[in-house]
Amino acid sequence: MKKINLAIALGATCAGCDVAILDLNEKILEVFDLVEFKFWPTAMDFKIDDLKKLKEGEVDIGLYHGAIRTTDDAEIAKILREKSKKIVAFGACANFGGIPSLANMPYEQDMFDLVYKDVPSMDNPKGTVPQTSVTIDGTELTLPGMRDYADTLESIIEVDYFVPGCPPMVPLIEQLVGVLKVFAATGELPPKGTVIAGTKTLCDECGRTKPETISFKKFISPQEVETIDPDLCLLPQGIICMGPATRAGCDGLCTKMNVGCRGCLGPTDRVKDHGLKMISALTSLLDVDEEEDMTEEELQKTVDKIIDPLGTFYRFTFGKSLIYNLHSEEEIK
Amino acid sequence: MSSKTVTIDPVTRLEGLAKITVVLNDEGNVKDAYYQVVELRGFERFVQGRPIEEVLRITPRICGVCPIPHHLAPAKAADQIYGVDPPKTAKLLREVLALGHNIHSHILHFYAFALPDFVLGEKTKPGTHNILGIYQAFPDVAKEAIRVRGYAQKVQAIIGAKATHPVTVIPGGISKGITKEQAEEILGMAKETIEFGKLGLNVFDDLVVKNKDLMSLINMDAYKMESYYMSVVGPENELDFYQHDTVRVVDSKGKEVMKYQAKDYLDYLAEHVEPWSYLKFPYLKKVGWKGFEVGPDSGLYRVNSLARLNVVDKIKTPLAQEAMDNMYNVLGGKPAHHTLGFNWARLVEILYCGERMKEIAEDPDFYSENFRTPVTKSMITGEGIGVIEAPRGTLYHHYKTNKEGNVTDANIIVATANNNAAICLSVKQAAVEMVKNGQYNDDGLNKIEMAFRAYDPCLACATHSLPGKMPLEVNIYDSERRLVKTLKRGI
Numbered sequence: 001m002k003k004i005n006l007a008i009a010l011g012a013t014c015a016g017c018d019v020a021i022l023d024l025n026e027k028i029l030e031v032f033d034l035v036e037f038k039f040w041p042t043a044m045d046f047k048i049d050d051l052k053k054l055k056e057g058e059v060d061i062g063l064y065h066g067a068i069r070t071t072d073d074a075e076i077a078k079i080l081r082e083k084s085k086k087i088v089a090f091g092a093c094a095n096f097g098g099i100p101s102l103a104n105m106p107y108e109q110d111m112f113d114l115v116y117k118d119v120p121s122m123d124n125p126k127g128t129v130p131q132t133s134v135t136i137d138g139t140e141l142t143l144p145g146m147r148d149y150a151d152t153l154e155s156i157i158e159v160d161y162f163v164p165g166c167p168p169m170v171p172l173i174e175q176l177v178g179v180l181k182v183f184a185a186t187g188e189l190p191p192k193g194t195v196i197a198g199t200k201t202l203c204d205e206c207g208r209t210k211p212e213t214i215s216f217k218k219f220i221s222p223q224e225v226e227t228i229d230p231d232l233c234l235l236p237q238g239i240i241c242m243g244p245a246t247r248a249g250c251d252g253l254c255t256k257m258n259v260g261c262r263g264c265l266g267p268t269d270r271v272k273d274h275g276l277k278m279i280s281a282l283t284s285l286l287d288v289d290e291e292e293d294m295t296e297e298e299l300q301k302t303v304d305k306i307i308d309p310l311g312t313f314y315r316f317t318f319g320k321s322l323i324y325n326l327h328s329e330e331e332i333k
Numbered sequence: 334m335s336s337k338t339v340t341i342d343p344v345t346r347l348e349g350l351a352k353i354t355v356v357l358n359d360e361g362n363v364k365d366a367y368y369q370v371v372e373l374r375g376f377e378r379f380v381q382g383r384p385i386e387e388v389l390r391i392t393p394r395i396c397g398v399c400p401i402p403h404h405l406a407p408a409k410a411a412d413q414i415y416g417v418d419p420p421k422t423a424k425l426l427r428e429v430l431a432l433g434h435n436i437h438s439h440i441l442h443f444y445a446f447a448l449p450d451f452v453l454g455e456k457t458k459p460g461t462h463n464i465l466g467i468y469q470a471f472p473d474v475a476k477e478a479i480r481v482r483g484y485a486q487k488v489q490a491i492i493g494a495k496a497t498h499p500v501t502v503i504p505g506g507i508s509k510g511i512t513k514e515q516a517e518e519i520l521g522m523a524k525e526t527i528e529f530g531k532l533g534l535n536v537f538d539d540l541v542v543k544n545k546d547l548m549s550l551i552n553m554d555a556y557k558m559e560s561y562y563m564s565v566v567g568p569e570n571e572l573d574f575y576q577h578d579t580v581r582v583v584d585s586k587g588k589e590v591m592k593y594q595a596k597d598y599l600d601y602l603a604e605h606v607e608p609w610s611y612l613k614f615p616y617l618k619k620v621g622w623k624g625f626e627v628g629p630d631s632g633l634y635r636v637n638s639l640a641r642l643n644v645v646d647k648i649k650t651p652l653a654q655e656a657m658d659n660m661y662n663v664l665g666g667k668p669a670h671h672t673l674g675f676n677w678a679r680l681v682e683i684l685y686c687g688e689r690m691k692e693i694a695e696d697p698d699f700y701s702e703n704f705r706t707p708v709t710k711s712m713i714t715g716e717g718i719g720v721i722e723a724p725r726g727t728l729y730h731h732y733k734t735n736k737e738g739n740v741t742d743a744n745i746i747v748a749t750a751n752n753n754a755a756i757c758l759s760v761k762q763a764a765v766e767m768v769k770n771g772q773y774n775d776d777g778l779n780k781i782e783m784a785f786r787a788y789d790p791c792l793a794c795a796t797h798s799l800p801g802k803m804p805l806e807v808n809i810y811d812s813e814r815r816l817v818k819t820l821k822r823g824i
Contacts, residue, residue, distance in 0.1 A: 016394070026479060026480065026483070116613070123622065124605070130607075141609040221738070222503050224707060225707065254495075259494060307384050
């Protein structure tokens with residue numbers, strides 16, 4: 001059987017996606033038998049030139065994890081696209097911008113001032129901040145510049161397949177390995193746009209019991225709950241859970257442990273905006289009768305209990321949200 | 334190969350990317366070397382305004398290779414913010430998260446990243462210096478490493494829901510305890526880790542300690558640095574990965590020069606900035622910043638495995654204590670200044686983590702139902718400083734909150750940052766040795782990388798300050814400041 005040429009490239013990443021691949025454990029040896037690595041700098045001594053030297057389309061599957069944060073990230077993504085027959089966006093950052101895209105906000109304070117001048121451990125009387133170019137004793141030292149925001153892979157290059165998750169769960173990676181096996185044996189690949197994860201919502205696969213009508217008057221932080229019922233749906237207990245709006249595929253890893261979902265697998269098919277979907281789901285879950293009984297002020301108080309809507313409902317998907325895209329279009333104008 | 338400019342870009346087999354720039358003089362010898370961290374992310378900024386319990390679900394994403402310390406250090410800060418001391422069961426569960434995490438991280442670094450340089454030979458192509466090469470040369474050891482690292486990940490998943498990006502630790506404890514059966518399962522895996530820890534030390538003894546060439550490499554002056562060392566210690570100055578908040582600093586003779594509570598860290602640590610790196614340079618404030626120099630008057634210090642063992646008086650588990658004693662006997666006494674010795678110390682710590690995990694797993698408190706103390710917003714104190722020994726060294730998370738528990742200020746000093754100045758100096762020392770009269774080869778360049786790699790620098794962590802990543806690259810310039818060579822080893 002012919003080996004599959006595989007390249008793994010990375011952008012603005014925590015490298016948890018690399019660790020997730022290693023978490024295949026013994027099955028990683030099957031991957032070693034199945035593929036010929038053409039690029040994987042985290043684990044092997046590949047240079048960017050090694051990737052550049054490849055012929056167009058020489059890589060069968062190019063996998064990219066991390067958000068697009070620097071111009072280097074974007075350039076590498078483009079090179080990977082050129083060299084690869086198929087591209088896989090791997091992990092929440094490449095799929096939706098991920099946690100780094102929480103920075104896609106017009107913050108008032110300059111980031112460099114905060115990091116290099118204002119944090120309490122700083123000793124920086126001259127106000128030095130890193131420069132993209134600095135000359136010391138006649139030698140120029142350079143640093144790459146930052147793009148304004150962290151973006152999805154799809155906003156830069158065409159993507160064929162999507163494996164979401166932060167990081168992708170091992171069963172999903174095993175599914176991807178299964179795809180590679182079929183490809184190696186038959187040359188067949190799934191249709192473009194395939195998302196390797198569940199199709200329903202987390203609520204459909206979460207083992208917790210859901211009452212006929214979910215109603216709640218307040219949200220509460222998990223550390224404040226006296227005792228968390230291990231079997232009952234978290235929402236009626238007042239614990240925010242993104243299950244109603246989030247794609248299945250994790251087998252409820254977090255909810256099993258009494259922890260509300262934050263949506264790392266992103267929304268289901270056809271949903272354009274994960275956070276809006278969740279807000280709409282929550283609104284419909286509010287018991288109508290109770291809602292009618294509530295004064296506007298009480299309702300407002302309930303909503304105010306959600307301290308951080310952006311960081312809660314868009315924890316992993318702000319870089320792909322309508323609200324961010326509106327904002328960035330405005331920036332362009 | 335002859336040239337006046339050397340670049341390695343990026344240095345590979347590490348978590349993230351960086352670059353090294355080496356400047357040569359007229360004779361083609363090393364005049365200066367810069368280790369540049371070339372990217373930055375925005376965690377300090379984008380945790381602002383978020384509830385502290387959500388922040389400790391966000392900060393693990395600083396680093397996918399060491400997410401557990403970035404869950405636990407802010408959790409210790411969050412406990413202080415709520416003025417709560419979690420019950421013993423919660424502390425044991427959290428410690429086992431830390432131990433499991435260290436086992437995973439050390440195995441990954443040692444067997445996949447470091448060992449290939451020692452045992453696969455200098456003459457082999459660089460392309461074979463990886464886990465695949467280890468698998469082909471030592472299939473049995475590689476399979477064991479994969480199996481036991483898998484156990485370490487499983488232990489973390491049992492307690493943390495996911496090994497990579499855990500979610501269960503909350504202010505006051507943990508969201509769910511474990512059952513007696515799960516404790517027994519963890520006990521079994523701890524026992525296997527102990528056996529693997531012994532195997533690792535035997536393999537190191539056979540392949541490295543008994544190999545004169547490799548020992549003379551480890552003993553080279555270019556791979557030594559007589560620095561200060563820092564670590565968290567327990568009340569008897571013992572090795573500790575989670576429970577305590579006391580930081581100890583020893584000098585190059587092993588004498589204690591500072592001991593402080595994490596909450597006082599600002600009296601003892603300060604951070605310097607250079608315009609050519611996104612990563613800051615922490616130093617001992619009471620000694621002062623003297624640039625990239627080592628000595629009693631320079632506040633440069635080191636953290637990570639060997640630094641921890643240099644700092645502690647003892648390890649409270651017998652097999653690891655014996656392994657540590659043996660290591661110092663071979664290296665010529667304690668403290669040891671061998672940069673490549675960090676790899677050996679990792680093996681000692683794998684054994685310790687296995688032994689300590691076994692102790693905890695045998696304690697009935699480990700699986701009791703008293704795994705958290707509920708808190709209320711009225712208890713909020715508004716500030717917390719969490720410290721922990723991450724695999725790569727001392728990690729500080731400092732938060733201030735409003736009375737609702739929402740973060741207003743954050744300061745994070747990651748383990749790799751502590752070593753930043755030392756890494757710069759180690760890279761220069763190795764470069765001086767490996768590049769002479771303009772002559773160098775791939776092997777010499779790899780030896781520069783070995784100096785760097787010994788610290789297991791986690792560049793994902795180090796770049797937490799802005800959203801992004803950092804490349805590692807070595808550039809060599811000639812005396813006319815012309816870029817002669819750029820060696821890129823990855824992205």
